[in-house]
Amino acid sequence: MAGLERPQAGRIALGREVWFDAQRGTRLSAERRRVGYLPQDYGLFPHMTVSGNVRFAGRRDRPDLLERFGISHLAQARPQQLSGGERQRVALARALAREPRVLLLDEPFGALDAITRQQVRDELADLLAELELPTMLVTHAFEDAGVLADHVGVLDEGRLVQIGTPTELLRSPASPMVAALTGANVIEGVAVPAGSGSTVRLKGGGELVSATRADGPVEIAVQPWEFELIDPRASSLTDTVTSVRPDRRGVLVRLTRFTVQLPHGESTRPEPSDTVGLRAAPENVRVLAARADGSAS
Amino acid sequence: MIAPAVWGGRADDDARAWVSALGRVAVALATVVVIAVAVAFLLLPIAALVTYQPLHDLIHGFGTKFATDAIKVSLRTNAIAFVLMIIFGTPFAYALGRRRFPGRSVVLTLVELPLVMPPAVAGLALLVAFGPLGLFGGTLSALGIPNPVFRQAAVVMAILFVASPFYLRGAIAAFEAIDETLLDVAGTLGAGSMRRLLQVAVPLAAGGLGASAAVAFARGIGEFGATILFAGSFQGTTETLPLAVYGEFDASLDQAISIGVLLVAVSAAILLSAKLLAHLWTSSTSTSPSRGGRSIFTLR
Numbered sequence: 064m065a066g067l068e069r070p071q072a073g074r075i076a077l078g079r080e081v082w083f084d085a086q087r088g089t090r091l092s093a094e095r096r097r098v099g100y101l102p103q104d105y106g107l108f109p110h111m112t113v114s115g116n117v118r119f120a121g122r123r124d125r126p127d128l129l130e131r132f133g134i135s136h137l138a139q140a141r142p143q144q145l146s147g148g149e150r151q152r153v154a155l156a157r158a159l160a161r162e163p164r165v166l167l168l169d170e171p172f173g174a175l176d177a178i179t180r181q182q183v184r185d186e187l188a189d190l191l192a193e194l195e196l197p198t199m200l201v202t203h204a205f206e207d208a209g210v211l212a213d214h215v216g217v218l219d220e221g222r223l224v225q226i227g228t229p230t231e232l233l234r235s236p237a238s239p240m241v242a243a244l245t246g247a248n249v250i251e252g253v254a255v256p257a258g259s260g261s262t263v264r265l266k267g268g269g270e271l272v273s274a275t276r277a278d279g280p281v282e283i284a285v286q287p288w289e290f291e292l293i294d295p296r297a298s299s300l301t302d303t304v305t306s307v308r309p310d311r312r313g314v315l316v317r318l319t320r321f322t323v324q325l326p327h328g329e330s331t332r333p334e335p336s337d338t339v340g341l342r343a344a345p346e347n348v349r350v351l352a353a354r355a356d357g358s359a360s
Numbered sequence: 361m362i363a364p365a366v367w368g369g370r371a372d373d374d375a376r377a378w379v380s381a382l383g384r385v386a387v388a389l390a391t392v393v394v395i396a397v398a399v400a401f402l403l404l405p406i407a408a409l410v411t412y413q414p415l416h417d418l419i420h421g422f423g424t425k426f427a428t429d430a431i432k433v434s435l436r437t438n439a440i441a442f443v444l445m446i447i448f449g450t451p452f453a454y455a456l457g458r459r460r461f462p463g464r465s466v467v468l469t470l471v472e473l474p475l476v477m478p479p480a481v482a483g484l485a486l487l488v489a490f491g492p493l494g495l496f497g498g499t500l501s502a503l504g505i506p507n508p509v510f511r512q513a514a515v516v517m518a519i520l521f522v523a524s525p526f527y528l529r530g531a532i533a534a535f536e537a538i539d540e541t542l543l544d545v546a547g548t549l550g551a552g553s554m555r556r557l558l559q560v561a562v563p564l565a566a567g568g569l570g571a572s573a574a575v576a577f578a579r580g581i582g583e584f585g586a587t588i589l590f591a592g593s594f595q596g597t598t599e600t601l602p603l604a605v606y607g608e609f610d611a612s613l614d615q616a617i618s619i620g621v622l623l624v625a626v627s628a629a630i631l632l633s634a635k636l637l638a639h640l641w642t643s644s645t646s647t648s649p650s651r652g653g654r655s656i657f658t659l660r
Contacts, residue, residue, distance in 0.1 A: 066548070067548070092547070094548070094551060094552055096548070097550075098548050099548070100544075100545060100548040102544070102545060103541075108560060109564070110566075119546070119549060119551070119559065120550065157549065160549075
């Protein structure tokens with residue numbers, strides 16, 4: 064998209080402007096595309112000051128941009144003196160000085176530690192919301208996409224397998240791979256139609272009721288926060304706790320086959336090696352594409 | 361439990377400690393001696409050269425017509441060769457450093473060939489290539505270009521041939537070391553290939569470019585073998601400082617030594633300034649997040 068690679072096939076266009084067309088042999092060079100490209104480590108020029116970096120893109124000083132991104136006081140600093148978040152802001156200011164028609168962010172948090180990562184991501188979310196510029200962000204972490212994106216496209220081995228809002232991807236993943244990417248529990252089982260839905264006998268024992276009607280071998284997806292822990296004697300699905308640890312959204316309980324997210328303030332808290340029962344609302348037990356192998360092994 | 365060997369007592373431990381202490385002293389002494397001998401071997405000839413004649417004779421030697429002519433020829437030819445080397449060599453090195461094309465390794469080897477070629481052979485090669493009876497001598501005269509042999513142009517060509525590979529080799533390495541991402545980003549920011557070269561690649565490679573240019577310049581100042589065979593040695597036109605040293609060797613040793621001291625001083629000045637430049641450069645960009653432009657010199 065930035066014009067740095069030569070694709071073998073396909074077409075890239077922005078509005079009516081064709082940037083690349085393999086069939087017609089069209090290829091607009093990077094310097095003529097007006098893409099605001101932020102590489103993984105931001106690619107700031109180490110031999111220029113902050114204002115020099117921004118000037119390079121716009122061919123004139125842009126104190127207004129430095130002001131807007133809150134980096135005026137850093138105008139004379141060198142990139143190597145800046146923190147991760149400051150670098151990101153300089154890189155964005157520089158990209159905007161180019162007056163781009165689209166922003167391209169390549170793994171913007173790849174080089175950051177966990178704490179900085181969260182700060183920089185929240186900051187980026189705010190900045191992007193203000194910009195109102197079409198932005199394409201490449202990431203391996205669904206969480207980043209969930210925080211930043213309106214639409215998420217999932218690529219699996221070079222193919223686009225699903226595109227939709229983060230909520231759509233969580234609610235109805237198109238494949239086990241998408242479900243796993245969003246952090247869902249993906250379990251194999253065999254579905255037996257029951258009423259308008261089905262009962263799914265899970266590999267390794269136990270069963271769950273799904274609101275989707277299905278027949279035969281399937282894979283199902285349940286998000287960690289959609290499980291409830293109940294008394295194992297009253298449950299058709301049981302498992303053993305391996306670890307319990309608090310996290311940002313409550314308590315994360317790992318079982319041998321599942322991961323369950325309990326909300327804050329949950330009164331009963333299981334201990335490791337407890338046997339617990341699991342329950343999920345039938346509409347949250349999503350049946351993914353039926354397995355092709357035809358066995359319930 | 362069996363006790364450790366009876367003879368392994370205290371006295372024995374003491375003896376072993378003594379031996380190892382002696383060993384350490386011996387190694388330290390040997391190191392000092394080796395360093396002293398090496399430094400003496402390298403420095404004594406230079407000291408002898410500088411102290412051979414009284415200082416005022418030495419300075420008097422610099423001022424003779426013979427010496428000033430050679431200084432002028434050396435400065436002029438080296439300055440021209442240096443400018444040509446930078447103008448043509450820099451884009452050449454950039455292309456070789458940043459692009460991958462078939463035959464690239466062959467070109468790289470050819471660039472280094474003059475480095476290992478005896479300068480006298482280089483002079484011969486230039487003569488049979490561009491001399492009046494050489495391979496391209498006819499072409500030159502057909503084009504109305506005066507033959508360079510025995511002219512200053514021949515001195516410039518000899519210096520270029522022998523010295524510029526030192527620059528090219530260093531410059532290629534310096535351009536190779538630049539982080540690809542920075543050049544890519546420069547492109548997406550609207551910089552064409554000329555701006556990418558002049559505003560991004562050259563500044564990022566400046567440490568390596570400066571250091572290798574200095575080495576090439578020093579090599580050019582000292583150029584002797586190729587020049588004497590290809591350009592001859594005529595006072596005021598082709599007789600550079602090194603040729604003058606050789607020319608005066610039989611006539612006046614004092615005069616030869618004067619010029620020799622001058623050459624040593626010039627070389628030392630170039631070496632020092634190159635190291636200083638490289639040091640200033642690396643200390644201003646050494647914490648750079650990119651892996652670019654590390655110089656080949658370091659000053660400790």
